Structures are given as C-alpha cells and as structure tokens.
Amino acid sequence: MKTEVLYSGKAKTIYKTDNPSELIAEFRDSLTAFDGKKKSEVAKKGYYNAQISKKIFEMLEEKGIKTHFKKMESDTEMLVDAVEIIKIEVIPRNIAAGSITRKYPIKEGTHFTRPVIVMDYKSDEYADPMINEDIAIAMELATPEELKQIRSMALKINEILVEYLDQKGLKLPDFKLEFGRVNGEIVVADEISCDTCRLWDKTTGDSLDKDIFRFDKGDLTKAYEEVARRIVPEIFE
Numbered sequence: 001m002k003t004e005v006l007y008s009g010k011a012k013t014i015y016k017t018d019n020p021s022e023l024i025a026e027f028r029d030s031l032t033a034f035d036g037k038k039k040s041e042v043a044k045k046g047y048y049n050a051q052i053s054k055k056i057f058e059m060l061e062e063k064g065i066k067t068h069f070k071k072m073e074s075d076t077e078m079l080v081d082a083v084e085i086i087k088i089e090v091i092p093r094n095i096a097a098g099s100i101t102r103k104y105p106i107k108e109g110t111h112f113t114r115p116v117i118v119m120d121y122k123s124d125e126y127a128d129p130m131i132n133e134d135i136a137i138a139m140e141l142a143t144p145e146e147l148k149q150i151r152s153m154a155l156k157i158n159e160i161l162v163e164y165l166d167q168k169g170l171k172l173p174d175f176k177l178e179f180g181r182v183n184g185e186i187v188v189a190d191e192i193s194c195d196t197c198r199l200w201d202k203t204t205g206d207s208l209d210k211d212i213f214r215f216d217k218g219d220l221t222k223a224y225e226e227v228a229r230r231i232v233p234e235i236f237e
C-alpha cells in the first residue's frame with residue numbers, strides 16, 4: 001500500500017509503501033524535454049509506458065537480467081525494489097541519433113559496427129554531463145567493479161533488446177538505462193519505455209518515441225499506442 005510521496009520526477013512519482021524495501025512508481029502523463037524547458041501532458045502516455053516497461057522488465061528477468069520490477073499495482077503503477085540509485089545514465093547506442101550527432105562529427109543514421117556505451121552524470125544541476133569511468137570513480141558514484149558489471153549488463157541488455165524489438169518491427173538506435181543497488185546486487189532500475197528509448201519503425205523509419213514530442217513530429221499518443229500494440233498486444237484484447 002502506498003503511503004507518502006518519496007520523490008516526484010519529471011514523468012514518474014515514487015511513493016513509499018508500508019514495506020521499507022518496496023516502492024511504488026507511478027507513470028504519469030507529464031512529459032518534459034531539453035532539461036525541463038519543454039513541458040506537456042499527453043493522454044495515456046503514462047499507461048502505455050508503464051505497460052511497455054513492465055513487459056520489457058519481465059522479458060529481461062526471463063533472460064537472467066535482474067531488475068527492480070516486482071509487479072503491477074495498477075495500470076500505471078509498478079511495485080519495485082527500493083534500490084539505491086547509481087547516479088549514472090548509461091546509454092547504449094547502435095545507430096547515431098540525438099546528442100551524439102550534435103557533439104561529434106557523426107551523421108544521423110550511421111550504424112555503429114559495435115555498440116557505443118555513453119555514460120552521463122545524472123544531475124539536473126549540472127545538466128547531465130557526459131562522464132567516463134575514471135570521473136565516476138573519482139566522484140565515488142560507483143566502484144570499478146560495479147562499473148565493469150554495469151557495462152557488461154548494458155551490453156547484454158542492448159543485445160537482447162535489439163533482437164526483441166527487431167521481431168516487433170522496431171529499430172533501437174539508442175536507449176537509456178539506470179541501475180541501482182539492492183542487497184549488494186546491481187539491478188536495472190527506472191523504466192525502459194518510449195520515453196527512454198529511440199524506436200524507429202523498421203519499414204518507414206518513422207520515430208515512435210519521445211522525439212515526436214521533442215521535435216513536434218506528430219501524434220505522440222498514437223505512436224506510443226503503436227509500440228504498445230507490438231510489445232503488449234494483450235492490453236488491447
């Protein structure tokens with residue numbers, strides 16, 4: 001049972017529960033981009049993201065990847081382990097898009113011959129600057145052993161997701177992962193959804209993700225619904 005709000009983020013609210021080792025993450029319809037400078041509310045966004053994230057977490061668990069997901073509490077709320085969040089955003093990239101094409105002379109659409117793992121320091125105050133393992137260690141965000149494990153988990157998850165999404169007619173240019181510590185173990189935390197992945201339709205190349213909101217590319221609810229139809233068809237039965 002949820003009690004007080006622990007933290008209200010840009011797209012999710014985290015509640016405490018009567019069990020100190022569990023939290024409830026509520027996926028809201030609010031949406032932000034460009035460090036919170038652009039904001040909106042989009043109908044059913046929270047619902048589709050919660051359902052997509054749940055399905056992906058369950059699929060990863062089946063493949064031996066530990067996540068914070070326990071079960072759904074409602075259509076938009078998941079019960080999760082109360083993890084200690086590691087303040088690093090880990091971004092596996094397969095096809096160049098977004099910030100990497102702005103910061104470096106890399107053309108959008110370039111297929112990387114091996115996945116590129118980018119790490120950002122998760123901090124609104126510093127606007128999520130890119131870091132590397134040495135900076136992360138110097139800041140004591142994680143130990144060298146943890147960083148090694150995080151990198152290997154990120155590569156494995158990327159491999160699993162690329163194949164899984166390919167079967168659903170989706171390309172995965174890039175996505176963001178967060179990790180947390182629970183009982184001495186590193187687990188995947190946060191969410192894996194249309195807000196945190198770039199997803200391109202394999203046939204048309206159309207964006208079916210948050211870039212629609214970032215760059216006013218069309219109807220976001222319709223795109224998220226399309227992804228949900230492919231990943232969680234059972235919710236439409």
Ligand code: C5P
Pocket residue numbers: 089091097098099100128174175176195196197198210
């Ligand atoms: O903005 P950038 O191109 O670096 O984003 C890379 C990927 O990470 C995108 O899929 C984006 O949606 C995701 N991301 C995120 N949360 C952030 C930054 C990036 O989900 N704070």
